[in-house]
Amino acid sequence: MQDILNEQFTRELYSANLYLSISSYFEVLELDGFANFFRVQAQEEMQHAMKQFDFIHQVGGKVNVKEVPAPQIEFASVIAAFEVSLQHEQGVTRAIHNIVKEAIGHGDFATHAFMQWFVTEQVEEEATINNILRKLEMVGDNKSALFMLNDELARRKPMPADGKPV
Amino acid sequence: MANPFKVGERVRFLREKREGVVQEILSRNQLLILVDDFLDLEVSADDVVKIHDAEVRIAGMENTSPAFPEIHNLPPDMSLAICRNTESNYDLILVNPGADRLLFSAFGRIKAAMKPIGAGTLKPNRFKQFGELSSDEFHALKNIFFQIIYFPLDGTGKPRPVFEFQLDVRLLLPEANSAKIPGVDRDGYLFPLKPKAETTEPARIEITALPTEEKISGPPPEVVDLHIDKLVSTTRGLENDAIFQIQLNEFSKCLDGAIFHGMSKIVFIHGIGTFALRSEIHRILKKDPRVKSVEAGDPIVYGSGATVAILD
Numbered sequence: 001m002q003d004i005l006n007e008q009f010t011r012e013l014y015s016a017n018l019y020l021s022i023s024s025y026f027e028v029l030e031l032d033g034f035a036n037f038f039r040v041q042a043q044e045e046m047q048h049a050m051k052q053f054d055f056i057h058q059v060g061g062k063v064n065v066k067e068v069p070a071p072q073i074e075f076a077s078v079i080a081a082f083e084v085s086l087q088h089e090q091g092v093t094r095a096i097h098n099i100v101k102e103a104i105g106h107g108d109f110a111t112h113a114f115m116q117w118f119v120t121e122q123v124e125e126e127a128t129i130n131n132i133l134r135k136l137e138m139v140g141d142n143k144s145a146l147f148m149l150n151d152e153l154a155r156r157k158p159m160p161a162d163g164k165p166v
Numbered sequence: 167m168a169n170p171f172k173v174g175e176r177v178r179f180l181r182e183k184r185e186g187v188v189q190e191i192l193s194r195n196q197l198l199i200l201v202d203d204f205l206d207l208e209v210s211a212d213d214v215v216k217i218h219d220a221e222v223r224i225a226g227m228e229n230t231s232p233a234f235p236e237i238h239n240l241p242p243d244m245s246l247a248i249c250r251n252t253e254s255n256y257d258l259i260l261v262n263p264g265a266d267r268l269l270f271s272a273f274g275r276i277k278a279a280m281k282p283i284g285a286g287t288l289k290p291n292r293f294k295q296f297g298e299l300s301s302d303e304f305h306a307l308k309n310i311f312f313q314i315i316y317f318p319l320d321g322t323g324k325p326r327p328v329f330e331f332q333l334d335v336r337l338l339l340p341e342a343n344s345a346k347i348p349g350v351d352r353d354g355y356l357f358p359l360k361p362k363a364e365t366t367e368p369a370r371i372e373i374t375a376l377p378t379e380e381k382i383s384g385p386p387p388e389v390v391d392l393h394i395d396k397l398v399s400t401t402r403g404l405e406n407d408a409i410f411q412i413q414l415n416e417f418s419k420c421l422d423g424a425i426f427h428g429m430s431k432i433v434f435i436h437g438i439g440t441f442a443l444r445s446e447i448h449r450i451l452k453k454d455p456r457v458k459s460v461e462a463g464d465p466i467v468y469g470s471g472a473t474v475a476i477l478d
Contacts, residue, residue: 011466069470072438076445087462095464 002061012049018071033154043158086129093122177214249354256304258297262288266316275308385427386420391435430478438471
């Protein structure tokens with residue numbers, strides 16, 4: 001189980017890097033609201049990684065900090081960047097579900113209980129990205145609507161580390 | 167006034183250099199014409215003229231019966247009929263008693279080599295001669311490999327997955343009797359084409375020789391790296407378009423191979439440099455009815471820039 005949890009820790013770090021990359025893409029486009037959205041995403045992924053980090057030590061394991069693959073740096077469009085994000089979150093969901101299955105298989109109730117927070121979190125993550133994607137599809141080529149969406153996302157603030165809203 | 171044309175008559179188009187055969191009388195002024203042996207066109211009766219019998223005889227055209235004769239007293243299954251013709255060669259006839267239009271291709275293993283025999287389309291409730299073998303070729307024929315795609319007749323559904331199987335003619339021929347084939351009305355051998363051939367499972371067919379430059383000897387790897395340095399020894403002299411095409415060709419070949427060999431999934435590593443290759447791969451996979459779903463590859467397992475095609 002330690003290996004699987006270590007993998008997930010590395011995966012969360014990758015997620016943070018990916019979202020920083022997407023945030024930079026939007027910064028270059030001067031869509032600061034979208035850039036802010038992904039900057040906050042990156043911060044939350046780092047929080048997830050540190051949750052994993054702390055849990056592994058709490059159950060007597062060790063974190064092996066490994067090389068994190070470089071994320072995608074080019075994106076075809078605003079919608080394409082969100083599609084990459086959604087596909088990534090869907091992959092993370094599959095990985096988390098796999099950890100839960102392994103935990104059940106090993107009778108590891110502590111990991112099973114710990115991962116429930118991530119299972120729920122992934123539902124919210126996918127729903128959030130999906131919601132924005134649907135809005136972007138409705139926006140189409142309408143630049144005014146795009147900027148309104150940009151302003152809406154600029155208001156997003158990072159969640160505190162304890163996961164409770166401010 | 168009734169439509170002046172009849173089913174089976176050859177007609178010539180007035181506004182273009184094209185001829186065809188009347189398949190159906192759709193209405194008083196509308197006809198369904200079969201053109202070039204595979205294309206059905208709805209045309210106005212005012213846009214075509216009948217090619218008269220005298221012209222047919224002088225030009226030495228084939229007779230005016232429909233190119234795809236309707237079958238009566240059908241064999242129950244899709245079948246292959248092999249009938250001797252007047253030149254002592256053997257006609258290969260595909261019989262389609264079903265309700266779907268189909269697209270097919272056939273290869274024959276003659277001695278050690280694989281030879282294309284024929285290909286085409288076939289409407290429901292029709293038969294079609296798609297190939298001819300000389301007497302020597304027929305006696306050296308070991309098996310025939312078919313690939314058939316079924317299309318629902320009303321055109322609303324997707325084509326079903328490719329139906330592939332091998333008919334071991336050499337094994338079956340000694341037990342087969344030459345007789346009048348119902349529907350086709352010729353003497354010959356009739357082989358029902360069942361989804362699972364007696365001696366070979368379609369998913370495990372290995373083709374050792376193909377009429378292309380490449381031989382398929384086994385399934386592709388489960389993880390295919392499409393980085394150009396993995397595909398060619400040097401990129402010197404290769405422009406971006408050529409590199410892209412090489413990568414796409416490898417992708418297509420491996421995808422086809424994965425499906426042919428019954429793999430449950432295949433992973434393509436396309437990298438993260440630009441999105442062109444990834445976008446094109448995703449576009450092709452999402453359109454391909456043989457692909458069940460498309461997922462991003464786990465970056466921790468495959469590195470960044472990987473796509474998983476789920477086939478099963």
